[in-house]
Amino acid sequence: MFAVTILGNNSAVPAFDRHPTSQVLTMPARSFLIDCGEGTQIQLINYKVRRSRISHIFISHLHGDHYFGLIGLINSFALLGRQQDLTIVAPEPLQQIIEMQLRVADTKLCFNLSFVTIKESGLLLNLDDVEVSCFRTDHRIKCYGFVFKEVRNPRRLNIEKVKEQHIPVTFYNSLQSGKDYTDENGNVIKNDVLTIAAPKGKVYAFCADTRYDERILTHIKDADMIYHETTYHDSLADIATARFHSTTRQAGKIAQLAGVKKLLIGHFSSKYDTLQEFETETREVFANTDLALEGVSYLLP
Amino acid sequence: MFAVTILGNNSAVPAFDRHPTSQVLTMPARSFLIDCGEGTQIQLINYKVRRSRISHIFISHLHGDHYFGLIGLINSFALLGRQQDLTIVAPEPLQQIIEMQLRVADTKLCFNLSFVTIKESGLLLNLDDVEVSCFRTDHRIKCYGFVFKEVRNPRRLNIEKVKEQHIPVTFYNSLQSGKDYTDENGNVIKNDVLTIAAPKGKVYAFCADTRYDERILTHIKDADMIYHETTYHDSLADIATARFHSTTRQAGKIAQLAGVKKLLIGHFSSKYDTLQEFETETREVFANTDLALEGVSYLLP
Structure with a gap:
């Protein structure tokens, strides 16, 4: 199984019962958490995600809606007696922020917590079952997308x-x-x-927050599935650019140019109370698009 | 109106749809937020609390279940274009933690954010309509209770x-x-x-996290209503002491000795899925006790 479960699909401000960004990537031997907005620990409980399987947490950038839930999750892991190692992969200075908060609360962790600091695009992790690399996206602060490649015995x-x-x-x-x-x-x-010969491993790319940027194509080319943000409808393309975000049709165009099999869209602006139009507009450009709906798991095709 | 609305009544780990500590104190001219666990901004929306009325946020101590929701709330205030001044009253180094997180996200606030750092017990604020003082409680890290005294034209x-x-x-x-x-x-x-002659102003005391400690009596004496934690049932008094928390009967005893009119109890351990026994046990010692239930407003008697 190689699937993505959505925990939050909203942009910065929580609204309409939608939560800030967080996803779980479930693989045969482990899970990864990708971004961790406020309330992620509660969403993990709501959707019965096995927290002990999460070996790594990837944070794309330090806007709050992508990481404010991390310290609470780590704290709860400590209170619940977690034993498994946990690695946080994130840009600077997230390690300092987390360590300061643990220190002032005099929190003793009962598991190994380690950090991998993202410095530049490239290979991040080379594990037995999965290889992870990252790439810069075009956002207001330093922001990275992630590519997860399943490693199979050849x-x-x-x-x-x-x-x-x-x-x-x-x-x-x-x-x-x-x-x-x-x-x-x-x-x-x-x-x-x-x-x-074994079939090729699956590839999932998480494109984080970004303006429309064709420079990311080289990193996500031929992925089985990508997640690309669509903060705004197509009619607000100017606002999207000004705010370092993307629209429906822009996400569809990226999926099309990259030749991927499937596109997941999310990070919906709080100005929209319903989501149907996001799906309609994006599918006009790229047919195999799904809305990233909270609580739903999307299998890689 | 002088009332307390409960946003979260659980201890450290969220469970059974109960949230970490947060309360709103509503007064005629303004509101105060007391503690701000993860998810408080969502609870404020759920219970339709007018966020623009909140002039001050009081944080009792830096265990995460009492402040992890603060940065998200401030961030959302900024994104929603808040204009009103906001003052955070808290022990060190909360100001550094918040300012660091705002800095790394390059967040520009559109309202004045100021901090009052609690250094010791005593008077904190002397406003037109309310006077706030604080007192130390007996907890694992530095922790303060708050006394809110309504100021009326004499x-x-x-x-x-x-x-x-x-x-x-x-x-x-x-x-x-x-x-x-x-x-x-x-x-x-x-x-x-x-x-x-005007009637005496109302007095509410929030006793934060604490072991049973009669030294707080002098500060909360004759209050109209106090909130006192009851993390555990009476049968777990030893664990309560070891973990710097209180039981049902201990909270009742404090209310009785302080001669207050009404007692609110909360900070229920995640080991308990129902709350009835908390009420029963505490009322055996102090009859005018209410469970602090989320979404409910308790008028000062």
């Missing part, structure tokens, strides 16, 4: 052939990484007889 | 007599402050002929 065992050839279990890992097998008599069995 | 005009004696309107303020009136012929009309 080859899968053809278990029938493997058993037929009596390959020892201890050699399975080597087979998966592409090695040929040489038996005790020196006979070489080619790897492609014993394994099958 | 005497009210007996308007029939005032008109009968043709007292000029310009002298009304002097009458209210107790002065006798001397007419153009030098005749003295005694003040008590022209005015009536």
